[in-house]
Amino acid sequence: MDNRPVQLERHPIREFYQQNSKTLNAFLMCVLVFILGEIVIGAVMGAHGTFLSVSQVFLTIRLAAFVALFGLCQQLVICVGGGGLDLSVGYIATLTGICAGHIMNGQNSGVLLSVLTALAIGGFFGLCNGLLTAYLKLPSLVVTMAMANIVQGIVNAYVSKVAIEGNAAPALQWLAARFTGVFPNILIVVVLVTAVMMVLFRRTSLGVRILGVGANENTAYLSGVNVKRVRCAAFVASGILAALIGLLLLGYLGHASKDMASNYVMPSIVAVVVGGVSINGGEGNYLSVVLGAVVLQSLTNLFVALGWGDAGKWLGYGLILLVMLAAYIRNKRKR
Amino acid sequence: MNDKKLIKRLASRAETSTVLILVVMIAIIACLQNNFFTVRTMLSYINSFTPLILLAMGQAVVIIAGGLDMSCGTTMALLLCIMTRIMDPERPVTGLYALVAGLAAAAVIGAVNGFAVGYLRLPAVIATYATSYIWLGIALFVTPTPGGKVVDWFRGFYDLKNIPSLAGIGQFVPSALLWVLLACAIWWVVRRTKTGRYIYAVGSHNDNAYDSGINTAKIQTAAYLLNALFCFFVAVYYAGQNGAGNANLGDSLTLQAVASAVVGGVAMSGGKGSVFMAIAGALIMSLVGRIIYFANIPNAYQTFVSGIIIIAAIATSSVYSFQQRRAQLKGGVRNG
Numbered sequence: 001m002d003n004r005p006v007q008l009e010r011h012p013i014r015e016f017y018q019q020n021s022k023t024l025n026a027f028l029m030c031v032l033v034f035i036l037g038e039i040v041i042g043a044v045m046g047a048h049g050t051f052l053s054v055s056q057v058f059l060t061i062r063l064a065a066f067v068a069l070f071g072l073c074q075q076l077v078i079c080v081g082g083g084g085l086d087l088s089v090g091y092i093a094t095l096t097g098i099c100a101g102h103i104m105n106g107q108n109s110g111v112l113l114s115v116l117t118a119l120a121i122g123g124f125f126g127l128c129n130g131l132l133t134a135y136l137k138l139p140s141l142v143v144t145m146a147m148a149n150i151v152q153g154i155v156n157a158y159v160s161k162v163a164i165e166g167n168a169a170p171a172l173q174w175l176a177a178r179f180t181g182v183f184p185n186i187l188i189v190v191v192l193v194t195a196v197m198m199v200l201f202r203r204t205s206l207g208v209r210i211l212g213v214g215a216n217e218n219t220a221y222l223s224g225v226n227v228k229r230v231r232c233a234a235f236v237a238s239g240i241l242a243a244l245i246g247l248l249l250l251g252y253l254g255h256a257s258k259d260m261a262s263n264y265v266m267p268s269i270v271a272v273v274v275g276g277v278s279i280n281g282g283e284g285n286y287l288s289v290v291l292g293a294v295v296l297q298s299l300t301n302l303f304v305a306l307g308w309g310d311a312g313k314w315l316g317y318g319l320i321l322l323v324m325l326a327a328y329i330r331n332k333r334k335r
Numbered sequence: 336m337n338d339k340k341l342i343k344r345l346a347s348r349a350e351t352s353t354v355l356i357l358v359v360m361i362a363i364i365a366c367l368q369n370n371f372f373t374v375r376t377m378l379s380y381i382n383s384f385t386p387l388i389l390l391a392m393g394q395a396v397v398i399i400a401g402g403l404d405m406s407c408g409t410t411m412a413l414l415l416c417i418m419t420r421i422m423d424p425e426r427p428v429t430g431l432y433a434l435v436a437g438l439a440a441a442a443v444i445g446a447v448n449g450f451a452v453g454y455l456r457l458p459a460v461i462a463t464y465a466t467s468y469i470w471l472g473i474a475l476f477v478t479p480t481p482g483g484k485v486v487d488w489f490r491g492f493y494d495l496k497n498i499p500s501l502a503g504i505g506q507f508v509p510s511a512l513l514w515v516l517l518a519c520a521i522w523w524v525v526r527r528t529k530t531g532r533y534i535y536a537v538g539s540h541n542d543n544a545y546d547s548g549i550n551t552a553k554i555q556t557a558a559y560l561l562n563a564l565f566c567f568f569v570a571v572y573y574a575g576q577n578g579a580g581n582a583n584l585g586d587s588l589t590l591q592a593v594a595s596a597v598v599g600g601v602a603m604s605g606g607k608g609s610v611f612m613a614i615a616g617a618l619i620m621s622l623v624g625r626i627i628y629f630a631n632i633p634n635a636y637q638t639f640v641s642g643i644i645i646i647a648a649i650a651t652s653s654v655y656s657f658q659q660r661r662a663q664l665k666g667g668v669r670n671g
Contacts, residue, residue: 083458138649139603141405141460145590146645153639160635266468269461279458311479315472321465325457 022276022284022328026291029274033298041305062184064290064297066252069245070261070268071275071289072193073238077140078272080234081214081281084133085269087144088125091151092239093246093261096121098158100247101166101256108169118243125151126239130232140235148265155258164256172251189248190290197286210234214281270317271296273324296320350612353600357615360622367629378509380625382493382576385511386411386569388617390588391595392518393565395613398596400558401538401605402452402459406467407566407592408585410444413474414570419483419580430486433574437567444470445563449556467589474582483580493575510575514568515614521564522610530557539606587638594645595620597652620644 017024034057070089077084096118103117104110129147133140168176176186201207212220213230221227249260275292277284299320303312365371390407397404404410417440418433444466451462491498495510525531533554536544545551573584599616601608620641627640 083460085461132646132650136650136653138646138653139403139460141464142590142593142649143646146594146642146649149590149638149642149645153636153642156638157633157635160633269464279461309475309479311472311475313472314468314475318465318468318470318472322451322457322462322469325462325465326451326455 023288023291026275026288026295029295030291030298033295033302037298037302037305040302058184060297060301061294062186063300064293065184065186065190066245066249066264067267067271067296068190068290068293069193069248070242070264071271071293072197072286073241073245074268074272075197075277075284075286075289076210076234076241077238078277078279079210079214079281079284080231081217082133082140082231083279084140084231084234084281085144086129086235086238086242087141087265088129088147088151089238089242089245089268090261090263090265091148091155092122092125092242093249093264094256094259095151095155095158096243096246097250097253097256097260098155098164098258100250101164101168102162104166104169104172104250106167106169108171111169111171114169114247115244118247119240122240122243122246123236124239126236126242127232129239130235133235134228134231159258164258167255168251168253172247173254174251176248176251177254186248186252194286194290201285211282214278215283266314266317267293267296267300270321270324273321273328276328278328279325350600350609350615353598353612353615353619356598357619357622360619360626364622364626364629367626380621381509381511384618384621385514385572387588387591387595387621388515388614389518389565389569389572390592391599391613391617391620392522392610393562394592395596395599395601395608395610396522396534396565397459397558397562398593398601398603399538399605399608399610400534400555401541402555402558403463403593403603404448404559404562405460405463405589405593406444406448406470407562408587408589409467409470409474410441410563410585411566411569411573411588412580412582412585413444413470413477414440414567415573415584416474416478416483416580416582418570418574419485419578420477422484422486422489422574424484424486427486427488430489433486433489434571437570438564441563441567442560444566445560446556448563449552449559452559453552453555471582474580478580478582481579481581485574485578489571490575490578492571497575511572514572518565518568519611519614521561525561526610530554534558535606537606590645591620591641592617594648598648600652602652603649620648 070093073086073089077086099117099121100110100114103114125147129140129144132138132143174185175189178185201211209220209225209230212223213225213227217227220230246261250256253260271292272284272289273279273292274295275284275288275290277289296317299316300313303309303316306312368376370376390411394404394407414437418437421429421433421436423429448463448466451457451466452459455462488498491501491510492514493510495501495504495508495513496506525534533544533549534557536547536549537551537554541551544554574580595617596608596613597603597616598619599608599613601610601613601616623644624637624641627637632640
């Protein structure tokens, strides 16, 4: 009788694929879209079109950066579970941008005060969202949509009394809008954030707690995690991040406007889903969200190049979101 | 003694609070507006409140069935755009084509929503959020900028006085009222069929309903189809009123429809509530808007206040149903 333990064969490649399948899928989609874009543009525009060139790719990534950053807000809120989404990030960013523009007025010295203002604004509205969602258990999509209306109302009221003025500080503009050679500076922010997020989620206890709450609320509760507090904190973090992104947007655009950030909200949700972050929470990594944002932005460029404009963009986003939802997120079939 | 019991029974019903709030609202606005009780004011209110009433009724059906529809506004806009594109004032028969096309499109929209939520079992909130953008995109394809035409007799859908032969009736009966009555009649009939009963069952507890042999996916699809039908009514109404299509017309209506249903006593968890009470909810939401106007609060604050009211409405409903559940548990199974 052979009592030796069986040596199971390990397939490192298969393990790698299984652990990172969603990220790899997102990366594959990126490549696919680029190739598709190249083919379509080549067919439509003949010899003139090139979809794929180093500068084009970097430009796409630059545009995608903001969607990716807003996607971070969504990912935090989604990961803590309970079907969370944050639709108010757009107007929080807008409000912060408008206020910051006033404060900074084109000077670098105003940056610190702007950042503090951003923390206050984002934190306040994030807290409102968090309390309503986590403690009162109201559905987050509806709550954050209503909160977006509220912040929009504040923006409208502000704008009707005081004209928007003030430019972004040069430092902010350098970070958000300028290039070093071919490399857009905003990528520094994205890369930094990606690194921080990967460390946070995989190595720190806070990250584990966040993912735990999302994966199984009851287990986390029984393990001593204050589920409501973690969920509320996720919304607060989302609000603060949204406000800081508002500052970056201000730098990117030069000066604020009433609808600065409203077009970024829906793509940020789609980017998160495309990136394979489970809507039910508990899994997902930020790198795939960034890749999802790039996929989305390339598709948008494709639609624009084909002349489909806004209509095609919304239709495309809606379809992609629906298809990716069907592909990745299904309530586990108990029957 | 009997009176006391009656009052107690009335007070414990959820609908009582809704009706009370409605009465208070009407009282407030009657104070603020001098000519509130005139026929002209009433008519103009009925005309402007009807879209929200119909959308709220449709939303109520879907929420009772256990789902949610974040796409009702853009659905309505898409149907409106399709119909105004098809119609040609030179040929009155195109109005008929438009109605058929609109109805068919509504069926497709309802089927898609129902398929996504019922059969694919995607979370209703985000699935209909996705489909709302699909409808918006198609609507923008059909009508990139507000435009389109409407056949003359179509305008009768907004005001019967526009049709010469019906002008007599049009003096007394606003089209808007007829639309609401039609929707109420449809729901009254549905409510008494098996489907109507099953809608409540599926919304109340999806798994139990399934185990009882109900085809939950089909029932939820039916709910979404009914909702799409009511959106179609609103689209026809708007076509009669504006004579043109606008892809962005429904933007603010979706959230208001949800809030109206909730204010009307429909529980967001599903399985509870009355579509007729959703009418009261829609009236309350609309009257609040009017009160803001008459209290001289500047227009810029409107979105702000409406957002707060929506949150307050949903929060109250959630707290109320939580209290009810707790009371039921305490009171024992008999009261449940």
